[in-house]
Amino acid sequence: MRLLACSLALGVAVASPVHARPPTTPAPPLVPTTEVDKVNAAIQAWTQGNWARVRALLEPMLVDGRKLGDPLLEEAALRYLSDATLQDPDIAPVSQEWATGYIKRLLASSPDWRPPADTHSKAFYDLYNSLREERDRSSFNMCKGERAACIADLDELKVRHSALGRDHEQLRKAYERQEVEVVEKVARNRAVALVPFGVGHFYNGRKGLGAAFLAGELAIGAAALGLFITRVTSCQRSNGYQPGSLSCELPESSGLALRNAEQAMGTIFLGAMALDIVLAQILFRPFTTAKRVRVPRSELKGDDDDAGGKKPGKAPAGKPGPRSSELRRSDILQVAPAPTFVPGGGGLGVKIRF
Numbered sequence: 001m002r003l004l005a006c007s008l009a010l011g012v013a014v015a016s017p018v019h020a021r022p023p024t025t026p027a028p029p030l031v032p033t034t035e036v037d038k039v040n041a042a043i044q045a046w047t048q049g050n051w052a053r054v055r056a057l058l059e060p061m062l063v064d065g066r067k068l069g070d071p072l073l074e075e076a077a078l079r080y081l082s083d084a085t086l087q088d089p090d091i092a093p094v095s096q097e098w099a100t101g102y103i104k105r106l107l108a109s110s111p112d113w114r115p116p117a118d119t120h121s122k123a124f125y126d127l128y129n130s131l132r133e134e135r136d137r138s139s140f141n142m143c144k145g146e147r148a149a150c151i152a153d154l155d156e157l158k159v160r161h162s163a164l165g166r167d168h169e170q171l172r173k174a175y176e177r178q179e180v181e182v183v184e185k186v187a188r189n190r191a192v193a194l195v196p197f198g199v200g201h202f203y204n205g206r207k208g209l210g211a212a213f214l215a216g217e218l219a220i221g222a223a224a225l226g227l228f229i230t231r232v233t234s235c236q237r238s239n240g241y242q243p244g245s246l247s248c249e250l251p252e253s254s255g256l257a258l259r260n261a262e263q264a265m266g267t268i269f270l271g272a273m274a275l276d277i278v279l280a281q282i283l284f285r286p287f288t289t290a291k292r293v294r295v296p297r298s299e300l301k302g303d304d305d306d307a308g309g310k311k312p313g314k315a316p317a318g319k320p321g322p323r324s325s326e327l328r329r330s331d332i333l334q335v336a337p338a339p340t341f342v343p344g345g346g347g348l349g350v351k352i353r354f
Contacts, residue, residue, distance in 0.1 A: 035061065035068050039077050046080050054084035062102070075109070078102045083120040086127065096127070103131050176298035184291040193280040196273040200280025205288065213276045220272055224265035231258050 032038045038057045045053040058081040061068060068074035082102035085095050106113050115128055193200035197217050201210030234249050 032057070035070070035073060039073055039080075042077070042080055042084075046084055049087075051084040051088035052090065054080060055088065058084075065105075071109070075106060075113075078106050079115060079120065079124075082106075082127075083124045086123045087121055099124075099127055100131065103128055107131060107135060176296065178297050179294045180297050180300070182291075182293050182295055182300070183289055185287045186290045188284070188286055188288055190281070190284055190286075193284045194277055196276045198276065200277065201283070204280065204283055204285055206283065209279075209283075213272070217269065217272050217276065220265060220269045224262060224269050227258060227262035227265055231262055234258075 032041045038061060042054045042057040045051075045057070058077050062074075062077060062081060068077060082099040085091065085099045085102070088095060091098070106115075115125070188203070192203045195203075196213075198210035198212070198214035201207070201213060204210075
């Protein structure tokens with residue numbers, strides 16, 4: 001026994017001393033800083049069933065209606081947050097209410113939004129289906145109410161339309177019975193105003209002025225013709241129209257005065273004719289009223305409705321054609337041969353009617 005103890009003591013003395021190591025601790029996980037990192041970390045925690053960490057990562061980014069920079073990233077964050085909220089037993093009393101708010105945000109972002117199939121929990125899909133059914137029912141009730149309002153408005157408009165139709169029919173009948181003035185105008189021929197002796201003024205409807213020119217021109221022309229006849233019968237030429245070949249029965253001074261008076265009256269006659277023609281052209285009226293009557297508007301051939309593309313109504317059979325306000329292009333001037341009678345015989349003349 002003494003020998004064994006000595007050998008053990010020797011073995012203990014020979015062995016080298018061993019120093020103890022401090023205990024090793026695992027490195028702390030990296031804290032995500034960007035939105036993408038936080039969403040990816042939340043999805044990783046969701047796969048591990050760590051609902052509290054999912055909420056801790058996503059709720060600060062989405063609480064109070066906050067939005068992320070990427071719409072697709074926001075959609076994924078809302079889906080996983082609502083699913084984790086529904087499955088977290090620590091907030092069971094309010095999990096349904098909070099998850100409902102997140103899913104409503106997803107439905108409000110797009111009317112056709114649907115979650116991917118076979119990804120989330122059954123509670124998530126049940127809540128989504130109930131919210132979508134509730135939204136569709138609300139939309140149906142709203143459309144139904146709007147349809148009822150539209151039907152009521154349509155009925156009211158039909159009543160108003162019927163009343164307006166009756167008023168329009170009464171106005172149309174009164175409009176057709178209204179008397180209007182129908183004027184028939186004739187286009188006048190300016191060439192007739194070139195005829196002297198007051199014809200142009202008679203043609204223009206100025207009978208007093210025409211009679212004055214007619215009387216004046218006839219008187220001046222008759223005086224000039226009388227002087228010419230007197231000179232021709234009282235004087236004769238012995239050597240043609242050579243100077244000094246004219247011999248008159250009257251004294252020389254009287255013959256010269258007679259010729260000067262004849263020339264003056266001829267000049268006045270031509271001037272009166274020129275003044276007659278010029279004044280007739282100045283006072284010429286291109287149109288004249290041939291007829292003016294008052295008839296009911298329904299008897300007119302054309303009406304204001306024709307401008308809108310409506311065809312005029314046909315005239316009743318057996319009655320004269322409808323009256324209308326029209327412009328006759330043919331003139332009322334009529335020139336025809338007529339017999340004339342002069343002292344000692346007859347002849348053929350021209351009759352002008354206007």
